[in-house]
Amino acid sequence: MSRYIVYLYLVQNKKCSWWQTLDNVHLSIPNESTICKSTVNVVTPLHIGIDNLVFPDHASLNTLFNFILLKKIKHEHLYNLVSSHFGNFEKNRGGFEKLYKKLSDNTWEKAIDLVKFIGKRGGHMNFRARKDEKNEKQIDFEMYELGSMARALDMQKGLAEEAHFLHAEVTRRKEHDPEVASYLENNFVHEHSEIIRKLSGHTNDLKQLIANQPDPSLSLYLFDEYLQKSL
Amino acid sequence: MFKLSLLCVAAVLFVSSQEAHGKMTCKLPQVQIPDDWITMVNPCTKKMREQVQEELTAAMTYFAMGAHFSKDTVNRPGFAKIFFDSASEERDHAIKIIGYLLMRGGLTKDISQLIRDPQPLSETWADGLSALKDALKLEAHVTRKIRDIATTCEEPGRDGQDFNDYHLVDWLTGDFLTEQYEGQRDLAGKISNLGKMLEAHGALGEFLFDKKLLTGASV
Numbered sequence: 001m002s003r004y005i006v007y008l009y010l011v012q013n014k015k016c017s018w019w020q021t022l023d024n025v026h027l028s029i030p031n032e033s034t035i036c037k038s039t040v041n042v043v044t045p046l047h048i049g050i051d052n053l054v055f056p057d058h059a060s061l062n063t064l065f066n067f068i069l070l071k072k073i074k075h076e077h078l079y080n081l082v083s084s085h086f087g088n089f090e091k092n093r094g095g096f097e098k099l100y101k102k103l104s105d106n107t108w109e110k111a112i113d114l115v116k117f118i119g120k121r122g123g124h125m126n127f128r129a130r131k132d133e134k135n136e137k138q139i140d141f142e143m144y145e146l147g148s149m150a151r152a153l154d155m156q157k158g159l160a161e162e163a164h165f166l167h168a169e170v171t172r173r174k175e176h177d178p179e180v181a182s183y184l185e186n187n188f189v190h191e192h193s194e195i196i197r198k199l200s201g202h203t204n205d206l207k208q209l210i211a212n213q214p215d216p217s218l219s220l221y222l223f224d225e226y227l228q229k230s231l
Numbered sequence: 232m233f234k235l236s237l238l239c240v241a242a243v244l245f246v247s248s249q250e251a252h253g254k255m256t257c258k259l260p261q262v263q264i265p266d267d268w269i270t271m272v273n274p275c276t277k278k279m280r281e282q283v284q285e286e287l288t289a290a291m292t293y294f295a296m297g298a299h300f301s302k303d304t305v306n307r308p309g310f311a312k313i314f315f316d317s318a319s320e321e322r323d324h325a326i327k328i329i330g331y332l333l334m335r336g337g338l339t340k341d342i343s344q345l346i347r348d349p350q351p352l353s354e355t356w357a358d359g360l361s362a363l364k365d366a367l368k369l370e371a372h373v374t375r376k377i378r379d380i381a382t383t384c385e386e387p388g389r390d391g392q393d394f395n396d397y398h399l400v401d402w403l404t405g406d407f408l409t410e411q412y413e414g415q416r417d418l419a420g421k422i423s424n425l426g427k428m429l430e431a432h433g434a435l436g437e438f439l440f441d442k443k444l445l446t447g448a449s450v
Contacts, residue, residue, distance in 0.1 A: 074348070077348070077349075080326065081342055081346055084338055085338075087330075088336075108322060115297065115298045116315075122303050124302055125354070126354070127295060127354055211255055216256055216257070
């Protein structure tokens with residue numbers, strides 16, 4: 001439900017990025033979380049929600065970079081756990097396992113790349129620069145296939161949101177920093193869109209495959225096989 | 232107030248959209264799978280799970296070392312390179328252990344407790360030598376932990392849970408311990424070489440050593 005609030009808020013404030021239009025995926029997902037009685041809150045708000053997107057004014061660029069890096073590391077661990085979850089013999093979804101393993105590997109590589117960039121620009125890494133994330137809920141890992149993808153989509157959007165904010169910060173006239181902007185574009189923004197688009201596509205496909213089906217086991221099996229082969 | 236009214240609109244939307252959509256099932260039927268093939272016993276499984284966190288803590292510590300030596304005021308790209316490589320290696324170890332647990336029928340529950348926000352043990356180092364020394368201590372610690380697992384898994388020693396896990400111990404000693412001992416020897420050698428130069432040629436020694444590390448030369 002919170003997704004609606006975020007969505008409406010976005011519309012009201014004309015802050016809609018292009019990928020917010022991909023939200024039609026989410027708008028119909030509450031069904032899954034209610035009907036399947038999944039404890040996973042599929043429609044969690046963006047963690048760096050629109051409301052708390054505004055960092056304190058005194059936060060330096062370095063701190064912002066620290067935040068985004070720590071978030072990446074956190075995501076890396078989460079993807080790893082979700083991948084393991086789908087790899088157990090009861091779930092046995094090799095395709096989903098692979099999907100999240102790849103996301104984890106990719107996030108790890110990007111994190112190393114990012115910390116090198118921080119060093120390149122004379123910054124430093126403070127691993128305790130934790131942002132107060134009281135809105136963050138404990139994730140329940142007993143998740144289903146569709147819910148997990150919606151969740152990953154949310155995580156990626158949260159990350160994109162932060163990268164966009166950072167990009168806006170460095171393109172304002174006073175603090176204009178073309179190099180940081182270019183780095184963000186080349187290493188984050190394009191890739192984020194790609195991942196978000198892919199996950200959104202998968203989520204939509206899977207949603208249609210299992211909608212109105214009392215027993216989606218075959219659909220899930222085939223979709224998982226597709227993931228395994230296509231990745 | 233504005234928010235409250237939004238909430239109401241959202242609630243109405245939510246309800247109406249629910250009605251508009253058909254039923255969706257995600258939960259599949261429970262399958263009765265024989266479980267007598269799952270032979271790992273509790274104390275052993277617990278140690279293996281803990282090792283995942285150990286390896287990731289090591290990974291994060293190496294990551295922090297890489298970050299430290301990437302700073303312009305430190306400027307030791309060679310050191311940064313070997314530490315980032317080690318960070319990825321430790322992460323791979325954690326993933327390998329998870330893979331083993333999955334293979335033996337584990338990790339069907341409590342997965343969220345497997346990785347608990349591992350933190351680097353330190354964030355700054357006085358110089359290259361002290362980082363190498365810390366790295367060696369860290370490796371020795373990890374090695375002790377792996378030996379610990381082997382001890383526990385050979386003799387879990389609980390009533391009705393005596394199960395000598397030959398395969399796990401063999402896998403650990405063959406794959407992991409070999410790598411640990413080789414890695415430790417390599418670090419000790421580096422510390423020795425760098426340490427010898429440091430007394431008379433401190434700054435120059437570390438500078439040259441760093442460039443050697445950068446080109447991947449064995450030093």
